[in-house]
Amino acid sequence: RIIDGSATTFFYLQFAGGPRQVIAADGLPVQPFEEPRLLVGVAETYDVIVTVPENVSYELRATAHDGSGQASLWIGEGPRHAAPDIPHPNLYATMGDLSLKRVLALTPGGSMGMPGKEVRAGKFDQPGMNGMDEMKGMDHGAMKQDAGKMNHAAVATVPAMEHTGHDMGEMAQEEMPRDAATNDHDKPGMVSHKKPAAPRSTWFGLLAEDVSSKAPLAADGMSPERPGPPYDKLRALQPTSFDSHKPVREIRLTLDGDMERYVWFLNNKPLSETDHIEIKRDEVVRFIMINRTMMHHTMHLHGHFFRVLNAQGEYSPLKHTVDISPMTTTVIEFAAEEFGDWFFHCHLLYHMESGMARMVHYQNFTPDPATAAVRPRLYHDPFHLYGQVDLLSQMAQMALVYSNTRHIFSTQWRAGWQRVDDVEWEVTPAYDYYLNRFASIFAGADLAGVSDHTEKHEGILGLRYLLPLNIGSRVWVDTAGEFQFAVDKHLELTPRLAIFAEAEYDTEEKWEARAGSSYLLSRDFSLVGQWHSEFGWGGGLRWQF
Structure with missing residues (x-):
């Protein structure tokens, strides 16, 4: 009896001795059938029959769905025969091609x-x-x-x-009642003689690639190498x-x-x-x-x-x-x-x-x-506090967020001292209401000044919207009648290395931009190098919590 007791991981189950016979699902008998590679979801149960070999040992292997790890049970005594490796998921193949319809979808x-x-x-x-x-x-x-x-x-x-297109009316639907194995493992006894694969480490090296992007790749549910349920x-x-x-x-x-x-x-x-x-x-x-x-x-x-x-x-x-x-x-x-x-x-x-x-x-x-x-x-929908602080050689910046599912209280703060006469700073506290993955509306204040003098204090009202290619955007109007529009992009090149950029246009202050790169040292700390249009180049440490 195979039970997936994981918090969130699916497993592919494969036996080196060939297809297993599945005889029950979730504890209830089914018509027996053979399945060479079985996808087991979280909390699912399957009863399978395997034939114990004579004078050899076959591997019964459970491989994490994303290929990040595996566990094995060896059945029988004698020389070991490993189950075949499973290709990593081809994540882009299952997403379909980019089209104008999808790019212009509003929801x-x-x-x-x-x-x-x-x-x-x-x-x-x-x-x-x-x-x-x-x-x-x-x-x-x-x-x-x-x-x-x-x-x-x-x-x-x-x-x-x-197939279909898009519309804006998908937010009020509550309840809406209307009242095959690879290599030679297709047959019992046809086994691989290669050595068992070593368990993959979940520690990422300095420039390690994503474990789910390593070749060979296969598309989930579209290839017998990565079958669906x-x-x-x-x-x-x-x-x-x-x-x-x-x-x-x-x-x-x-x-x-x-x-x-x-x-x-x-x-x-x-x-x-x-x-x-x-x-x-x-x-x-x-x-x-x-x-x-x-x-x-x-x-x-x-x-x-x-x-x-x-x-x-x-x-x-x-x-x-x-x-x-x-x-x-x-x-x-x-x-x-x-x-x-x-x-x-x-x-x-x-x-x-x-x-x-x-x-x-x-x-x-x-x-x-x-x-x-x-x-x-x-x-109950609890609130959670999280944030990020960058301490750089030319400036400092902070983002602090206190939110639950829909309600987001945040403060953005930055101060710079390089290439300027006095420390220039800006603080933007705001409240966002989360509409969906694409959009939220917000209201708050925009405060700015030099050293200990406040030069600007205006109320703001605006919209955040996710543009195609996962580009974030923000637009607001303040109580002085000025507008501001900004776009930003964060791109992870590897599990540790990322690049980012942001550009902002204000009808009063005109253009401002920044760009840089970050390297993840640990869960809490990163190295950051950044260029800012007002404060120039610099580097330092990021703390995320």
Whole structure:
């Protein structure tokens, strides 16, 4: 029995003795099938049968999804035969090509080819690959269902893809109810005789490359070397379809997030901003889950086993956890027979903690007083303090942030003394309201002066917006009627080495710019070299906390 007990890591499982026979998923028997390379998601369980070899030892290897590490179990006694290495993920191949439609998309969902308007219209309700219209024609092995036939028997599906554009209306969707192995490992006994690969270190050398960019590379879910979850092969031993006379409640859920701020949502809202998902006893509840992120999400429902609608029709398997791959739709359904309140969440720990969760509530259920007393803690959205201080030879600068999911209090400060007569400084305290991964609105003040004299103190109102190519932008108007526009870019060349640049135009002060490079020494400290248009060249130390 293989259980992925990680906080956030998927694993590829491979046996040097050839394909294993999978006989159960999440503890429930399935029709046995062979799988040479098995992707196991966080909190998933698979029962597999392997044949113990005679006079040799075969490696059963679990490789982290990003290739950053591995663990092994050696089965049998004798000369060791290692499992083959798994190519690293080709991250760019799975993102599709750059297109004008994606570049000009105004919302995060639109940039992924899955805008809110078309999500609400049901365009992506069928299981399989969606979005990223530049990926049309690729054979993802994804299965689609005929919208007119999505009944409890979950009819068989056929490969297809659907694609879309963008719109601005994707922020108010809450709940939206509509009521193969490589080398010679294909066959048992055909094994590799190379030595086992040494575990990869997670320490990055001075100019080390990213562990997930090392050749050889393969595209996730598009190559037999990096297969997706084996869900279409899972077939229950008995029919799992429900009574066709039972009422069906369909609930559409988009999986959204921001990998930079690391906040995660269902229907663009964290748990703290929502009420429960209400269902009724004795109905069939169907969740249509549409992943609009570039991350996998293993969704887990407490208290229930659910059908994962796949190519097996009425024999679709029962599971308690299911992976929603990037840019795909997965449909599950369950019989509402477990009266109570049940947590439904992404099982990647950090995603759950940051809001990718809901409470599923049976109508007319009342929790006991002890549970009701502590329930508000579930919806708590705590604030976090973090910041960055640069102490350089020609200037100093600081950014201090105190924020939760939506509310961001910040202070930007800089002072310079090189190439000027007296120390020049500027402080910008602000409050931002986070709208989505692309945009936030803010208000605050802009204070500037020389030495101990304040020369400017104006209120400001503005917008931050993420431009194509991950370029940050900011525009504000102050109470004196002056405008300021700024753009900035940060680019990591290696896990330790980065370059950055910023340019700013003010209708009163005109142009200001800076550019430089940073080198990460540790989690908390970096070396920085920077040029500033007013204070010239300099270098020093950065503290990030």
